Amino acid sequence: MDLRFPLSLRVLLAATLALCGLSCASAAVRESVEKLTVEDSSERALFVVDDAQPVAQVLLVFPGGDGSLGLGDSPPAVSPGAGFIGALRKDFVRPGTAIVLMDSPTAHRSMPVEYRETPEHRAWLAALVARMRERFPKARLIAVGYSNGAVSALIAGREPGVSGVVLLAGIFRRYADLGAFGVEVPMLVVHHEVDRCVPPDFDEPFRRVLKPTMVRNVAQQYGSELCGPVSAHQFYGQETTVAAVVLEWLDTGRAPLRAR
Numbered sequence: 001m002d003l004r005f006p007l008s009l010r011v012l013l014a015a016t017l018a019l020c021g022l023s024c025a026s027a028a029v030r031e032s033v034e035k036l037t038v039e040d041s042s043e044r045a046l047f048v049v050d051d052a053q054p055v056a057q058v059l060l061v062f063p064g065g066d067g068s069l070g071l072g073d074s075p076p077a078v079s080p081g082a083g084f085i086g087a088l089r090k091d092f093v094r095p096g097t098a099i100v101l102m103d104s105p106t107a108h109r110s111m112p113v114e115y116r117e118t119p120e121h122r123a124w125l126a127a128l129v130a131r132m133r134e135r136f137p138k139a140r141l142i143a144v145g146y147s148n149g150a151v152s153a154l155i156a157g158r159e160p161g162v163s164g165v166v167l168l169a170g171i172f173r174r175y176a177d178l179g180a181f182g183v184e185v186p187m188l189v190v191h192h193e194v195d196r197c198v199p200p201d202f203d204e205p206f207r208r209v210l211k212p213t214m215v216r217n218v219a220q221q222y223g224s225e226l227c228g229p230v231s232a233h234q235f236y237g238q239e240t241t242v243a244a245v246v247l248e249w250l251d252t253g254r255a256p257l258r259a260r
Contacts, residue, residue, distance in 0.1 A: 008123070028052040033071050036138040039127045044071040044103040052095035057140045057250065059099045060132055060156065061088055064147025064169070065227075067111040069102035083229030084146055084168070087239030092246065098136065113171065116151040125152060129159040142250065145170060147198065147233065164188070167248055169233050171198055172180055175205035187250045189240055190259075193217055197226040197233035213245050216260035 028051040035042045049055065063069055063085055085101065093099055100180065105124055132141055142164045144154025145235050151171030157165035158181065164256055165187045172178040189212035191200045204210060220237050223230030235242045241259050249255040 011165070019204075022093075027184065028095070031089070033073060036128070036131055038131055038142070039124050041106045043106055043128075044069075046071055046089075046101040046103075047124045048089050048093050048099040048101070049133060050093050050095045050097055054096065055098045055136055056096040056141050057098070057142065058136050059088075059092060059097060059142050059144050060096065061085075061144045061146070062127070062149030062152035062156070063101065064145075064149045066109075067116075067149065067152070069101060069103045069110050071103045073221055084234040084239065085238075087235070091197060091240050091243035094247070098139070100132065103189055107149070113148050113150075115153055116148070116155070122155055123158045124160055127237075128155055129162060133161045140164075142166060147227070148156075154183055155176065155184055157181070157183040157187070164250075166190070166249075168242065168246075169195060169198060169235070173198070173202050173206065174202070175203060175209055177209075178206070186248065186253065188256075189213065190215065190245055192232040192235055192238075194232045197231060211255075211257060214242060214254045214258055215245075218260060 004032060004182055029048065031046070031048045033044055033046055036045055055181045057179065069085070076196050088099060088101065111121070128142070139160055141165045143147050143153040143156040143162050143182060145151065146168045148171055150167045150172055153165050153167060156162055162185060165183055167187065167189045167190055170189065189210050191198075191212055192215045193200060194217045200212070200214065206212070215235060215238055217232070222232055222236060225231060227233050230236050238260070245255055
């Protein structure tokens, strides 16, 4: 499947940014917390949309950890403690792109990895994807999973209408474990080479088939928490590098083996 935008749309995107610059695009960014009805329950999601162009692409993001963002009725401020979730909001948005950060389900505010593979969560994800397709019927939908969220993204990646899957610092390192999900759409894997929370010791089939992009170490100081916001696991200090890799892959279907 070709993940690339049509040439005319790519040219329009480039022309828009060249004419008005990033500050012009940023002026159109709108952020809101919305309630979605999924599986007869009301769920919260943080929508970040650049209104400079109609939405042509939606990144449906599943956070790591226990999956909870603790969203209230208004958008929380981006802070250093937001970690990579904050970077997703700041560095991935561009004209024509909507980023939807899902909070954990109302019925399960804390989602361990084991729960994410249950039939209940699979049904919730199927209903969520269907809801996104209704909301953005003409947009390309990409499932993005960070850390533990890789499980949810892989399950969502099997649903009709999902065009690709992006795993950022995902928990899978053995191809057989990931392959068991049966995802057939294009997939991008990005991992930091000095991640100590989920070390990148991928097996040979994983490296050969998925060709993960390794974010290179830049010899900077990280916090003491291996999985915390100031860690290689959250690409601390290299968030824009990761964004550039993902956005290039979304546009061209290609990604480097190394990035820094």
